[in-house]
Amino acid sequence: MQVPHMNKGEGETSYAKNSQVQKKIISVGSSMVEAAIMNILGEMQPTSMGVADLGCSSGPNSLTVVCQIIHVVATISHEMGRPVPELTVSLNDLPCNDFNYMFQSLPELYKKLKNDHNGFSEGNCYILGSPGSFYGRLFPSHSLHFVHSSSSLHWLSQVPSSLEATHLNKEKIYISKSSSASVVEAYQQQFRKDFSLFLKSRAQEMVVKGRMVLAFLGRRSLDPSADEACYQWELLARALMSLALDGLVEKENIDSFNIPYYAPSLEEVQYEVEKEGSFIIDCVEAFELEWDGGDSSGLKESRGTRVAKCIRAVVEPMFESHFRLQAETMDELFRRYTKIIDDCFSQRRLHYICLLISFVKKS
Template sequence: MIIFFQIIFQRQIISVANSIMEEAVRDCIHNTAPQSMGIADLGCSSGPNALTVISKIINTIYTTYHDQTATSLPELRVSLNDLPGNDFNSLFNLLPEFYNKLQKEKGIGLEGCFVYGVAGSFYGRLFPRKTLHFVHSSSSLHWLSKTPPALDMKIGKHLNKGKIYISKTSPACVAEAYLFQFQKDFSTFLRSRAEETVARGGMLLSFMGRSSRDPSAEVGCHQWELLARALMSMALEGLVEEEKIDSLNAPYYAPCAEEVRNVIQEEGSFLINHLEAFEIGWDEDDKNGCGYHDYELEKSSRGQQVARTIRAVVEPMLESHFGREIMDELFIRYGKLVDDYFSKTRPKHINLVISVTRKD
């Protein structure tokens, strides 16, 4: 059930970026005219959505070549990347159906599309130089390579007491530490992809952000604020040690569009074609169709739906820090706080979509 809600939310994010991605793929083909085309999906995960984006990319390539060019479809070299702990076996088990669908719908056989798994962090090199023509990453780059080191305990005290992310009550140095780590990580990401991407190759990135320049703005932070409140309510009852809450800082950063633009321009390897912020509701339903029935959504309150989505993403981090035994109670409390929040507002996430081209 938890994974069900995560699947829906991920597909909403993918859907938002779809038209921009199609344009980016077409531009990449026109710019590079490859005979053998390298494609990479970074942070692919292993669930039912894992091959959704790749299918959309291949469909756009197929349509572009058949409708607008006289040349045959290039060989496709598809690399699926995630951290070594990803369940690549489950991902590979999806491939027979994927290949059957390609053959049936587009006549692309095993000799025309080669799929590989690449384990490793995208905050560093993953591929040989000049081998990629199009790079995609969705719902991944808001995760930092690590918690900002500047937030480690200083002079015997924690800097962000009672919080696990940037908050209105956080000292200014907390937001500064997060921004610095994002700038460092995103620059490393861009520099690595610049080495691996051919001249005039394309890249489409989609990740969580915020619309305000204020790093403590409610849109972008409040899901973490409510989680901290749920934890602190348990600390007041002796169910969690408050020091453990003080010592946890999420390795996450939701940048504003200006911060993203500044890093891309300063790194200097890519031209920005498109940079846009889209709103997505916290409890976005299955408007675009994910193959599930509405009764699944009707079983839970809106707050519980959001709690399940968030739990699917952050539980491994929280469990390793606090232990498994508090997880159920924590997300019950979190769901109630979200329900109360829904009674006062219609909360939105901001999803940033960025299309760039590798400079010559």
């Protein structure tokens, strides 16, 4: 099983310094998060509230959502003339995540919240780390009022097992237009299995009328091989194959490697939600996002450089584990990837599709 985690620390290739796209997704989703919390406070009036941020990762984005949630809870409670409920905020990611980075940032978070003068006090909020996979139970039954996850659910629990045992997807690392139907079906089956388990687990952990907001990369097209769903991996496979042609990577290692990722369509998500049966989809938004986040004003780096750094911060640990590349070869891979992306940007627009969905737990 390939377990993804981001590049740790604060170096030039770290996730902390290369997560602008994820920051943009959090920003776009903030109004949906606020609406969900307002509904919880208005309908349930809880005196204590369980909150979980699933796939929180590390770096500056990891506490952005936590800060927003605490601020919104305190502000709305103040406007309603009610005491601020006690909050238990659980930060979840895989055990290999850089939790130390987050916890070292907590004093600054508490200081900022106190300065907002919205009724918040440190005694209102208890922030915990919850290591483990969200494809399974993480919390006690009926303990969560609000669940959030951003830029995480497009990561599968593992590479589809049928692809690990065979080399069905030669010269590629994900679904592509040349992939066979069996490759596409393997990814779809893994997504269905994982997402169904995710929903079932959250249904057991959440209170009735609890709210959940999920943001993840997906697609508008019904075709899993559409460029909006997988072109970034097509170009990365191209860079890897160029290394293989120069004898820097074994082609067999590329043939045996697949990314544990899936960008679902909204229809696939809705089908799994209806089949599992514990949630109602309350609100849906699908928006386009440039590969580099779309804001390049005043930046000296090329767009390809920013995209390659972002992808590297996410996939480098997986590449190190599988390909065993020396540092200089890894640098060369992403130099080639940067050039390929820059060439593509000069000819066309490159964008992701992000699905932003709000759920309500049924009675």
